[in-house]
Amino acid sequence: MDFKTERLYIRPVSISDKESIFAYRSDPETYKYLSLIPKTVDEVEDFIKKSSSLLNVPGSWFQFVIIEQLHNKVIGDIGIHFLDTSPENKQVEIGYTLDRNYRGKGYATEALTVVVNYLITGLNKHRITASIDPTNKSSIQLIERLGFRKEAHFIESLYFHGMWVDDLIYAILAKEWRKK
Ligand SMILES: CC(C)(COP(=O)(O)OP(=O)(O)OC[C@H]1O[C@@H](n2cnc3c(N)ncnc32)[C@H](O)[C@@H]1OP(=O)(O)O)[C@@H](O)C(=O)NCCC(=O)NCCS
Numbered sequence: 785m786d787f788k789t790e791r792l793y794i795r796p797v798s799i800s801d802k803e804s805i806f807a808y809r810s811d812p813e814t815y816k817y818l819s820l821i822p823k824t825v826d827e828v829e830d831f832i833k834k835s836s837s838l839l840n841v842p843g844s845w846f847q848f849v850i851i852e853q854l855h856n857k858v859i860g861d862i863g864i865h866f867l868d869t870s871p872e873n874k875q876v877e878i879g880y881t882l883d884r885n886y887r888g889k890g891y892a893t894e895a896l897t898v899v900v901n902y903l904i905t906g907l908n909k910h911r912i913t914a915s916i917d918p919t920n921k922s923s924i925q926l927i928e929r930l931g932f933r934k935e936a937h938f939i940e941s942l943y944f945h946g947m948w949v950d951d952l953i954y955a956i957l958a959k960e961w962r963k964k
Pocket residue numbers: 813814815817818879880881882883886887888889890891892893894915916917920922923925926
């Protein structure tokens with residue numbers, strides 16, 4: 785599944801994206817809130833290989849890349865976690881990362897708008913969630929811009945990069961997205 789927006793292409797990740805992804809994901813400011821801390825391009829290759837090659841497999845993560853049309857450059861990625869392992873498979877979690885040189889232009893908003901829309905209207909998902917550190921202001925602003933609501937603030941519920949941290953859960957229902 786590929787998408788084209790005004791300024792971007794969004795397509796499934798491929799092994800050939802490993803250097804481009806390493807370039808922005810190895811930046812400490814970028815991985816601060818992410819599980820993956822790649823020290824080598826090979827670690828990014830493993831990460832890509834571990835992603836599902838098929839969309840919509842219960843229990844799996846699927847990875848898209850975001851490409852800026854202007855320079856035909858990979859500038860970020862979007863992960864989709866098909867959370868619901870029941871046969872209904874109606875709930876997904878999203879994750880997202882942008883190269884720091886391409887922030888502040890609305891690219892993440894533009895990319896996530898089409899992906900979330902596809903999850904709801906194309907794959908018929910019921911609920912989409914995001915897990916965000918309360919200190920990650922850009923991510924909170926982005927998810928609220930997309931219309932997600934804060935549902936929970938868990939206290940020190942995640943052991944992350946060697947310490948216990950809080951976790952915000954944001955969500956949107958299909959009916960809320962359709963009303964927007
Ligand atoms: C989270 C993250 C993707 C947000 O990136 P972002 O650039 O702030 O989000 P967008 O690309 O949607 O850009 C929005 C900004 O561009 C501005 N903007 C400019 N042109 C715009 C346009 N045409 N449309 C929308 N916004 C536009 C907005 O005003 C906003 O600026 P502000 O933050 O100063 O209010 C980015 O900070 C990131 O990759 N962080 C590291 C990884 C991470 O933490 N991921 C999330 C884990 S939960």
